[in-house]
Amino acid sequence: MAEFAIKNLKSGGLITNYFCSSSCKHCLYNCSPQWEKRYIDTDTAELNLKKIRELGCWSVHIGGGEPLLRPAKLVTVLEVAAKVGLTVEYVETNSSWFKDMDSAQKLLSELREKGLNTLLVSISPFHNEQVPFARVQGVIGAARQAGVGIFPWIADFESDLSQFDPSLPHSLDEYRQTFGDNYLIQIMQRYWIHLGGRALTTFRPLLGKKTWQQVLLENPAGCAAELADTSHFHLDLFGNYIPGLCSGLAISRDDLGAPLSAAKYPVSTVLFQKGIGGFFEFAKKNFAFTAKRNDYINKCDLCNEIRTHLVFNDYNDSNELEPKEFYVRGQVKIA
Numbered sequence: 001m002a003e004f005a006i007k008n009l010k011s012g013g014l015i016t017n018y019f020c021s022s023s024c025k026h027c028l029y030n031c032s033p034q035w036e037k038r039y040i041d042t043d044t045a046e047l048n049l050k051k052i053r054e055l056g057c058w059s060v061h062i063g064g065g066e067p068l069l070r071p072a073k074l075v076t077v078l079e080v081a082a083k084v085g086l087t088v089e090y091v092e093t094n095s096s097w098f099k100d101m102d103s104a105q106k107l108l109s110e111l112r113e114k115g116l117n118t119l120l121v122s123i124s125p126f127h128n129e130q131v132p133f134a135r136v137q138g139v140i141g142a143a144r145q146a147g148v149g150i151f152p153w154i155a156d157f158e159s160d161l162s163q164f165d166p167s168l169p170h171s172l173d174e175y176r177q178t179f180g181d182n183y184l185i186q187i188m189q190r191y192w193i194h195l196g197g198r199a200l201t202t203f204r205p206l207l208g209k210k211t212w213q214q215v216l217l218e219n220p221a222g223c224a225a226e227l228a229d230t231s232h233f234h235l236d237l238f239g240n241y242i243p244g245l246c247s248g249l250a251i252s253r254d255d256l257g258a259p260l261s262a263a264k265y266p267v268s269t270v271l272f273q274k275g276i277g278g279f280f281e282f283a284k285k286n287f288a289f290t291a292k293r294n295d296y297i298n299k300c301d302l303c304n305e306i307r308t309h310l311v312f313n314d315y316n317d318s319n320e321l322e323p324k325e326f327y328v329r330g331q332v333k334i335a
Contacts, residue, residue: 012233
């Protein structure tokens, strides 16, 4: 069978922290204010960035969580990137940290001097549930004054958010009442959302229509294409590489560049070689897994349920189901 190896990296980023000021209902990483308040340290940032360069990628973006919740630590990350010789394409922000124009401009000017060229500013109804649009507008204005470029993600939603009081947050229910019951589905036609993490819970009532048998029947192949994709990779503050967009799966940074050991990475290996069907049988045989629902969206939905089952049933054969808090936060219902 084919060996699973990550030998080169195309385009990706560094996750500095999982704790966040928001608990967005589409978040791939289940970020929230309840996460441990841990930020990437200098050594881990340097080792991650050196590995990224070693495997052929010369630029990164920086995301979280919310990277600007610890601006001094973000400065250090920018300095490390410059030291290693990597360009920072952009830093992501939800703008929750904005207080006033003067302090925001001062901070962004300091970050620009350290290598911040562009700020990806999140603009969406999901973020607006907890971050007033006025803060987003404030950050955009401050960035312009500081000479920092703006990457609005995505500008198409500005007209939607502008229908409401910008000084307040607004729930998705308010958006549904204003724009119609199909608003969530319409969002997916305007905004790229990977159905993983908290997005599974959010969109399952609308899209979850498959039994586990259907999921297995429709997906007989392995997950090699998804797991080996490095077009939008991430390394995190724990020194772990997240294969593809499979949040909750982890490969140690030090194991990148060579074939992975099946003994060290049994879950990743079976998914790569045998797909969701092989993983289902693995969990059923070894950990008494049984599918509990008949409303799966896709194979990622079933995979997430299986991995969560393993984590909560003392699966200690490897460290590939990390961070554990991803699974804990995934069980918390967000109102």
